[in-house]
Amino acid sequence: xxxxxxxxxxxxxxxxxxxxxxxxxxxxxxxxxxxxxxxxxxxxxxxxxxxxxxxxxxxxxxxxxxxxxxxxxxxxxxxxxxxxxxxxxxxxxxxxxxxxxxxxxxxxxxxxxxxxxxxxxxxxxxxxxxxxxxxxxxxxxxxxxxxxxxxxxxxxxxxxxxxxxxxxxxxxxxxxxxxxxxxxxxxxxxxxxxxxxxxxxxxxxxxxxxxxxxxxxxxxxxxxxxxxxxxxxxxxxxxxxxxxxxx
Amino acid sequence: xxxxxxxxxxxxxxxxxxxxxxxxxxxxxxxxxxxxxxxxxxxxxxxxxxxxxxxxxxxxxxxxxxxxxxxxxxxxxxxxxxxxxxxxxxxxxxxxxxxxxxxxxxxxxxxxxxxxxxxxxxxxxxxxxxxxxxxxxxxxxxxxxxxxxxxxxxxxxxxxxxxxxxxxxxxxxxxxxxxxxxxxxxxxxxxxxxxxxxxxxxxxxxxxxxxxxxxxxxxxxxxxxxxxxxxxxxxxxxxxxxxxxxxxxxxxxxxxxxxxxxxxxxxxxxxxxxxxxxxxxxxxxxxxxxxx
Numbered sequence: 001x002x003x004x005x006x007x008x009x010x011x012x013x014x015x016x017x018x019x020x021x022x023x024x025x026x027x028x029x030x031x032x033x034x035x036x037x038x039x040x041x042x043x044x045x046x047x048x049x050x051x052x053x054x055x056x057x058x059x060x061x062x063x064x065x066x067x068x069x070x071x072x073x074x075x076x077x078x079x080x081x082x083x084x085x086x087x088x089x090x091x092x093x094x095x096x097x098x099x100x101x102x103x104x105x106x107x108x109x110x111x112x113x114x115x116x117x118x119x120x121x122x123x124x125x126x127x128x129x130x131x132x133x134x135x136x137x138x139x140x141x142x143x144x145x146x147x148x149x150x151x152x153x154x155x156x157x158x159x160x161x162x163x164x165x166x167x168x169x170x171x172x173x174x175x176x177x178x179x180x181x182x183x184x185x186x187x188x189x190x191x192x193x194x195x196x197x198x199x200x201x202x203x204x205x206x207x208x209x210x211x212x213x214x215x216x217x218x219x220x221x222x223x224x225x226x227x228x229x230x231x232x233x234x235x236x237x238x239x240x241x242x243x244x245x246x247x
Numbered sequence: 248x249x250x251x252x253x254x255x256x257x258x259x260x261x262x263x264x265x266x267x268x269x270x271x272x273x274x275x276x277x278x279x280x281x282x283x284x285x286x287x288x289x290x291x292x293x294x295x296x297x298x299x300x301x302x303x304x305x306x307x308x309x310x311x312x313x314x315x316x317x318x319x320x321x322x323x324x325x326x327x328x329x330x331x332x333x334x335x336x337x338x339x340x341x342x343x344x345x346x347x348x349x350x351x352x353x354x355x356x357x358x359x360x361x362x363x364x365x366x367x368x369x370x371x372x373x374x375x376x377x378x379x380x381x382x383x384x385x386x387x388x389x390x391x392x393x394x395x396x397x398x399x400x401x402x403x404x405x406x407x408x409x410x411x412x413x414x415x416x417x418x419x420x421x422x423x424x425x426x427x428x429x430x431x432x433x434x435x436x437x438x439x440x441x442x443x444x445x446x447x448x449x450x451x452x453x454x455x456x457x458x459x460x461x462x463x464x465x466x467x468x469x470x471x472x473x474x475x476x477x478x479x480x481x482x483x484x485x486x487x488x489x490x491x492x493x494x495x496x497x498x499x500x501x502x503x504x505x506x507x508x509x510x511x512x513x514x515x516x517x518x519x520x521x522x523x524x525x526x527x528x529x530x531x532x533x534x535x536x537x538x539x
Contacts (some may be wrong), residue, residue, distance in 0.1 A: 001360035106464065107367075109511065117519075118506040122497050123446060126344045138330040161439050169431045178488075178523065179498055181412045184435060185405050185521040188442035191466040196447060201345050203447040204352060209440055214424035217359025220444070 058238050061134075063127060063224075065243035069171050069209035072127045073224050073244060074180065075118035077163055081156055081235055083136045088149055094145045100197070107153070107190055114183055136234045150198035157191035158208055158220065159230055165221035170245040188219070257409060260271070309476045311419065311430070312443075314411050315364055317526050321407055322360040323377040324533060325400050329354035331382065332393050341390035346451060350397075353444050360437055367423045367430070381538040391458035394451055399475040401445035401522070402467065403532050410489060410523035442521070449473075457528035466518040469493040476535060483528040493517045 063072045085108035092101055119126055128134070141155075142148030164184035171177045192203035199205075210218050222230075228241045249361070255512055332338055342350060365372055387393055412434060419430040446465030452458040452473070463473050470480035470493040483489030495504050495516045503516045524532075533539075 026477055096360060103464070106515065106518065109515040110466070113503060113507070113516055113519040116509070117497060117500070117503060120500060120507055136424070163294060165435045165439055168412065168435045171417070174413045175498065177417075178409075179520075181409045181435065181438065182497070182520040182522065184439055185409060185442035186519055188439035188444035189466045190523075192443035192446035193450065196450065201352075203349070204356065204440060204443040209356065209443075214363070214426050216262055217356040217426075217440060218433065219439040221432050221436055235474050244401050 012115060026060060056107075058236075060240050061127060061235065061237040062240040063244055064125075065172055066245065068122070068168055069241075070119060070171055070224070071122055072125070073227075073241065074164070074183075075115065075122060075126060075166065076235070076239070077231070078111055078118055078158055078226070079113040079134060080136055080161060080231060081106065082115045083134075083213055084138060084152065084156055087138060088143060088153075091143070093144055093146050093149055096149070100146060101215045103193065104149075110186060110190070123207045133237060137236055138234060140233055147198070150194050153194040154191065154198050156195055157187055157229060159222075160187040161191050161208075162220040162222040163224070163227040166223050166227070167172075170224075170247070182238075186206055266376075270443075272355070299355075301302035311415065312368060312373075314372070314414055315371045318408070318437070318532075319364040319368065319372065320378075321404055321529070321533070322357055322364060324380055324537060324539065325404060326354060327360050327377065327380040328382060328386075328400060328537075329357060329398070331380075332387055335387035335393075337388050338390060338393060341456060342393065346390075349447060349451070353447075356440055356444070358442075363423065363433070363437075367421060368432075378539040382536070386536075390456055390497050391452070394448060394457055394472050397448045398445065398452065398473070399479050399532070399536065401441055401448055403437060403473070403479050403529055404441040404485075405521060406443055406524035407526070407529040408434055408441060409521060410483065410525050410529070412438070412523070439474075463517070467492045467521065468514045469520045470517070476532065478528070478532050478535065481528075483522075483524040485525075489524050489528070490522055492522050494520065494522055508519065 015069065021211065023142070061076070063069045063076070073132075085104060088104055089101075089108045092104070096104075123129065138152070141152035164180055164187060168177060168180055171180060191208075195202045195205065195208075208220050210216050223246065224241050224244045225246075228239045232239060249507060270476070299453075333347070333354060334340065335342075340408075361377075382396065384394055385392060412431065415431045415434055417429070417431045420427050422428075422432060432504055448458075449463050449465050452460040458474065460473050467480060470491045472480055480492040482491040493513065495502055495513050497503055497520055500506050503519075504511050504513055
């Protein structure tokens with residue numbers, strides 16, 4: 001277990017106390033480049049059904065403002081996706097084929113690289129630079145069957161595509177915009193692939209690509225606030241996105 | 248709605264707009280000098296006029312329209328390509344079933360993109376009607392050959408939109424068909440659709456009659472061309488902005504393979520990031536396989 005598990009649950013998630021910082025830094029170095037799942041979150045217990053007051057101890061995850069806020073938002077999405085694929089790779093469904101497994105190792109690797117890239121690029125501006133990685137909650141998915149895993153992947157990848165499409169116009173720095181676009185199309189490739197595996201030929205079906213009207217032929221775009229609402233159930237913290245740019 | 252007027256309209260309410268645009272324009276101008284020379288040297292036919300117009304003008308108002316007309320050219324090309332394929336007698340027995348359904352879906356998207364860009368441009372559409380696209384005698388003779396070209400166009404299309412993303416002012420919100428839209432968002436919404444197409448077509452090529460690309464993935468690994476012209480995955484101009492698809496340096500980090508606290512393969516790192524392309528390189532690629 002991580003030394004973090006010794007911290008009391010009432011401890012704020014991103015405490016700046018010297019003790020917390022020291023412990024988390026040690027944890028940070030241990031998990032860098034490895035998996036999110038190895039780091040135990042202080043508040044894992046908050047999701048415990050027996051906990052009578054889950055809200056009072058739910059920590060806040062503040063994404064910040066401006067381009068840094070948006071990069072933290074992208075970083076959180078990549079953490080989420082990487083954690084998902086890692087969880088699948090750690091325990092493949094019994095009906096996964098060798099091809100499925102190989103693809104998921106690729107997908108895991110891409111998302112881990114995205115996550116680590118953002119972590120590195122953000123440096124001390126990363127929302128979790130104090131060292132604690134989140135343990136995401138995927139209990140709403142069925143990860144024991146091939147169909148369940150691909151359906152889950154479809155949800156996450158489509159959300160990722162919509163998130164990048166919606167965030168682009170909010171970014172002011174041209175280099176950051178270029179980087180988001182480089183990642184956005186990879187997420188779209190992932191989305192098309194997992195959709196086709198979930199249901200053949202659904203790579204660009206009408207639930208994601210508008211079929212008619214003025215927006216015909218366009219992929220989904222969602223604002224950060226819309227995306228935060230969609231991913232809230234996976235994140236064991238209250239995501240505070242209110243300072244992110246909206247225009 | 249006339250896009251030519253957008254920026255001057257914006258200037259009235261946002262005096263900083265010109266400063267921001269000037270910034271981008273100076274970068275574009277530097278790029279323009281090179282692209283102009285390359286274009287004129289490399290492609291003797293109509294490219295010169297298209298490009299001098301697209302990249303050489305100093306009028307930033309026109310630049311956005313030129314980007315849209317450039318996107319329109321690519322969408323018209325893609326639509327024509329799929330339309331010719333679906334109507335080709337030579338593909339009638341091989342492009343069938345799920346494959347025909349998928350290509351029909353893709354054609355519908357390309358047509359929707361043509362319509363959207365046409366609506367956004369209004370009277371500034373140039374040329375007014377789509378050119379005739381000649382994909383050559385062999386483009387549709389075999390299913391595998393058709394898919395190879397399809398991959399080339401889709402992967403190039405993704406790179407083309409990505410290459411323009413930073414040239415579209417993020418505050419441009421024209422009214423298209425009665426709705427106010429953000430032009431940069433729309434460009435990215437098309438961009439990700441092209442990426443979905445590319446992913447699907449790449450995977451279609453795995454089948455025995457489709458090219459038997461047993462190891463091809465929906466994403467681009469290194470700069471593996473899988474039978475597509477190498478230039479589709481090569482570097483653009485300038486290479487620092489538009490590196491080849493095997494690039495492993497991002498955001499000032501010279502090697503994501505080794506500098507992120509763990510070791511990642513070049514295959515994975517390159518696949519995790521798609522690269523953009525400048526309009527000259529894109530047009531040269533298009534002209535290497537289709538006459539228009």
